[in-house]
Amino acid sequence: MGAWAESVQVCVFDMRRGQQEGHELDKILFFSPLDCPLPTQLSVVGLSEGLITFTRIFSPEKPCQLMQAELHCHIFFNCEPDIWIVMVIEKSKEGEEEVRVAAIEGMLKEAHDLFVMFFGSIRGMLEKHPVGDLARSCLHAFFPDYLAEFMVGKKLRLPSIREGLTERGMVEPVNLDRDTFLHAQSLVGLLESWFGGGTVRHTMLLFHNYLVSSTLSAEDTARLFGYALLRLTPAAISLSNRRIKSASMSAISAAGQSKIRNLLNNGSAASSQGPSSGEEGLERVTKKHPRPLKPDGWWKEVDNFLATDAWESDSREAKALGPTIWLQHSNEQMRLCVFQYRTTTLIILVPTNSSVNGLDGLSLLRGHLLEKGAQKMQKLEERLAKEWKGINASHIAGYRYLCCDRTGKTAKASPPSKVATLSKESLAVLNLVRADIDLEKGRLERQASHHDADLEVCVRTKQNAWLVVRARGGQELYTVQERAGDTLLLASDAVEKLSKRHFNGHFYSD
Template sequence: MGLSSATTATEAIKLCIFDLRRGQQEGQELDKILFFFPAHLPFSTQLSVIGLSEGLITFTRIFSPEAACEVIEAERHSHVFYEAEPDIWMVMVVEKNETEAIWRIDALQKVLKEVHSLFLMFHGSIRALLEKEPAGGLIRSHLYPFIMDYLRDFLFGKKLLLPSFRDCLKERGTVQMLTVSREAAIEVQSLVKVLESCAGNTPCYSLILFQDLLVSTTLSPVDTINLFTYAVLRLTPRALSSGVSSWSYLRKGSTASHVTTGSMLAHSASVSEQVYGLQDTSPRGDNSYYVARPLQQDRWSKGKDGFLVTDIWGAEAGSSTSVTPTVWLQQTEERMYLCAYQYRSLTLILLVPVLSILNGEQGVSLLKQHVLENASLKMLKVEEKLSKGWGGENAYHVSGYRYLLVDGDRNVSRASPPGKVTTLTKESLLSLNKVREEVDLEKHQMESDNARFEKDMEVSIRAKNNAWVIARITKGKELYMVLEKADETLLYASDAVEKFSNRYCNGAFSLD
């Protein structure tokens, strides 16, 4: 595929990461570029984008030294900013569509936050890698394959499909919980205790999922979100069987389109290697370190013993045995072995400190054996009970409603099933997107004033297609709703929300 084809494929979006502490001397400007997509663009173009971003950051700091620049709206582009680490900036430049407001800035910011959080979980901080190898080759060799593998879920044909107005009933940075019966909850807690006993006196953590929903976690909120996100991306039964994450915003397409996507990414990766001189990071290469690529698709599979296996982390020296994956937990600030077990629709992730396993891979194998010997029957019983209570993909569908519930305090969300959301008209989704933008602005204002978002807020509008679009926010909880087959009066729509709140939200959004 020629360079011109790749250029037309991604010209509407640019994504870069740069370090404000680097490249301040004349002739050293390229040093500040840590990542740039599309990589085939000339250095002059890359430096122009980063130079403009740096100027906007510096200028806005004059008026708001404490609050980082978040978005700049130009005539043709939206510039979305995220300071991932001190002086490490991620910037997305999105070309505007002249006919409709496709992008919601907060949703784009959450894409930047998500990719950085996942990178942090697997590779540690960007700044730490820069300090380890100041020339920048080490951090670039990690960032380029990682982010390109992440973007693969968004590439469809010749377009990069980031969250648009059609995704306004989704919320990144949250987990989706499975509602379980009291009897099932007791069995789950019993399983968690057995898992902890398998590690002996070593402190360990666990995450249990059913389908793509969280059942139990002993991790901190931030680590739970990161592990949950990765599990849905690459580890759950649906992700393993389809080869495409169920977290993806991809639209269904032909096989030919996916082949084109793979060709594009392969070409983009090869260009980045040529431009930045990245070394071969395969186990057979001559480089002194191996760069794991945890976001590669189709690299996890289920072993005969039920544990998931992958060769992403390479092989043990002098052996064909794959190295056990590791992640970095922010809660404990230590690296942990990731052991994932799967039985039917149940996925169990056990995390054990690397330093506590004295014999490396042999010790991990022994730990897995203990889990199989002591917890197998418990896992089977839990899966059976959860399956009996499972209502299918439409379990949380409420007839007549299309909704999104967000609990900001617990970082939990619940929404209408994607298949039901697709029944909404374009006008309804565009109207909801605008309502969510209003709420985002109010929340950001509260944050800039160093105030917790506890203000009660309600927005109700009548869309062009006569649908009611409603948002209610109270005490850290948010409810967004579309009623397409409602009466013309606001009183009718308000009454419908009251009924939903009382029945499904314990009255949290009721006006009484």
């Protein structure tokens, strides 16, 4: 079960471009599917722009976010000033109620966050290259790979009610005892001290899909963590079934290639040039820029370092630097180095200009890490593996839950295998309640006196399950109890106990 869209279109467009009649195509920076006919693309952008302009009459600060029609749904994300990402979903007959708009907004936000992490802002690119070719080619190097993550066969699987107890853009920390935590700290301290300090600017340590430690800001941690889950964790690497291969174009259909070329030609009308010349265009796009989400783009070498061919680029400089990311917090570009020992992944960020005695800082660091850090890493991994209680470690009997901390961007939740035991009806109610709380939070965010939601909602479903949600001080706890007894008080007390035992009593009530 899941929300399967019959078809999905994604469009990135800039409202400042293509103002003159006949130049509308210049607005479009990216459109998926790539083989979508141009009149359809223009129609999507035209309607979207019309709705944005219209809603600005009444809501200038926060224009159109969502348009629901009988058969389609347009979800708008204003990622940068006047730059919009719009997802058009054709509803499947039974899937309508399963889609939660905020979850899809979260998906679009994640896409943009990752894009900015690798390429910088779209507006920045457009300012540097007003013709728009740079922004278009980077978006084309990134978006199809991102969307491919959600594709199963030819259909795109949207966040559905099954993911009601997950939250995109959050980090799930692992529970550590004090000694293990000190071991992790000691490793981080050691790395940062090398070469007189400054070479290792930041580190992030993961165990399986959980965060052990990070020296980055909460936002940057969440972004890099999101990327690690997609490409760097042992689970992601094990899915990569390749070692060293030439770049694959499989993610992009041949039929759409001529359209890309047309877009690259500054929005001129569709030409009749055949697919062979279009392929050249695509080659140009993908060769020119890194594809950080390239499928199978990362693999593990024998020395336990992860290697990638996703950053192959026409630019010598970019090629020499290898994988890099931009930190939002400090607006610095960092080189990425990943070391993975069994289930533990160490991500090291090194400044792009780092050099030690005129030698490349990163190369020296790799040698140093193998020599002096590998053993420490090995010990830490052993401790973590010993301490870890398995994939169901976060399970609390009798509850299915999700606890999010919006400030720290961390989340703790029941394991997916346990959430899967919930009835469809409970999940559907959860979806509705979450949508309601999303609205409430959105409203509070827009208020001048911004404050966090403080509320409690308890719902008894028609099948007698209890759904209890409590929000306080930027934290939210969602729980589903399918055997909580008949009364509000019993269900509520059960959540009170959960709050006391596992969340330091943060969600106390009454």
